[in-house]
Amino acid sequence: MTKNYYEELGLTRAATAAEIKKAYRKLARKYHPDISKEADAEERMQAINVAYDTLSNAEKKKEYDFELDHPQGFSGFGQQAGHGGFDDAKYYRHSSGQEHSSDFSGFEDLFGRFGGGFGGGHQQDFGQRGSGQQRSYRGEDQHASIEVDAAIAYEGSTQNITLQIPSYNAYGEPEVQRKTLQVKIPKGMKEGQQIRLAKQGQAGINGGENGDLYIEIRYRDTDKIRVEGADVYFTLNIAPWEAALGQSIKVETPAGKIKVTIPKNAKNGQQLRLKDKGIPNKTPGHLYLVLNIVFPSAHSEAEQQAYQNFADSFTDFNPRTS
Template identity: 40%
Template structure:
């Protein structure tokens, strides 16, 4: 099992704060998303970025990873878990979590050895150095894709090497629980819901936030652009004279509820790179037309 430098994967320093991590994740996830990227190996890079962010966005997971990282491992170094895995024993890391997807969510052996199922003290088993497990419902957290929350669909999860199909109630909120009768160690399995990180959207209550990149002329002159939503792409009208940071609202396009949430589209004005003489000439023409005093205007 090889050590992974999650900070290096995201291109941030170990001192990076929550906002910096989120910005790096969104940038790389959009770059390598399999639906849009034509780059070789984009899918594997997307999975690596998603895994790195999943490890670092949670303070408890990040603290456990940082503790391991201080032992001097470098990317590619062999890591040998102690008997019982990283999860057991004094000073070990203890997480109870299941992952969407029957294969454990597509995370690497390194991730799962540090945080989840392969560590040798899964649901219902007694971890080294602990007393007997109390009888009653087994509790675990489940990171659910936003699409499943929006649609109310069924997802497959992996628990102790077996796959279970779980119906996600439409609009379920973080902190609410789903009970699976008889699937726990000594009774039922209670899955506490949290929202999985998404490469395109963030959540604020029932509202979904999306940052849309628009060209300077689209912002200045107005345009109609296609933007993704959890229910599929829609056309959004960009008013003329829009500035970076302007927020536009797509009513009812957020998460279901009473009332349903909206999708908030925040405009990010990006200048395309001039890749040839014609494009550079176009920028020269803009420079001549607007002059050096355009900031003052």
């Protein structure tokens, strides 16, 4: 039996929105074709994208859960095959891959339940009931996310990006399209904010306009930088004497070069808040300098003696009891 979307992401139906997002990020890092060494990376990535596209959207998830609870619930739309020109439309496929019998006499209810994800096939017949007239439908909005360097939050950037977008083929079956788009990322974008690209989403039906594409901005974590909302956390390496003596130093930060005074007897992991030096949003975030005390290696005889002198000066200090 084909895995359902929850199983595809390694989740249960009790998973929260945050858990769904976390599971997707973890799997995307593992199976993204550009970096993965797995033999089935592209196939798995397509399945993961389709699953996430459904479960991360509250309305789609509700529809999908309803279908899981009622696997046989769509076979009774009537026995009027041939009515309204649907002789050759005995089956439809939803994104789950399950095939359901229907004569489409209840199409308006069906379409409302499953959304505008049908990409073609017999869509030209989906007109006003019995009138022979075509009806157009707007394409679905789509969602994607990209990771960029934190420096872009301060400067902005225009980038060409290639996305794998979950979509539907002419038979209503899920597939993944590759799209290369030029995206302008304005400065001041907070972690999780979205950029709307008008009419870059799912294609419309019967001449309906395309949906929109929403791109969520995520900032790439490194050994030195982490972004939370509009706040930026920057690991600042300092020498032991700078920590002990409280010296003033110049620091190259994501917000530019800043002069900082280290407080006396600063501790490892201590945070210094620089107000409004985070992402320059309408409501600016803060920049937090996370102190990391780095001890130099002692290679030469003079360096080793310096450490010995240090030890002789702190004979009462025991780090295992402090």
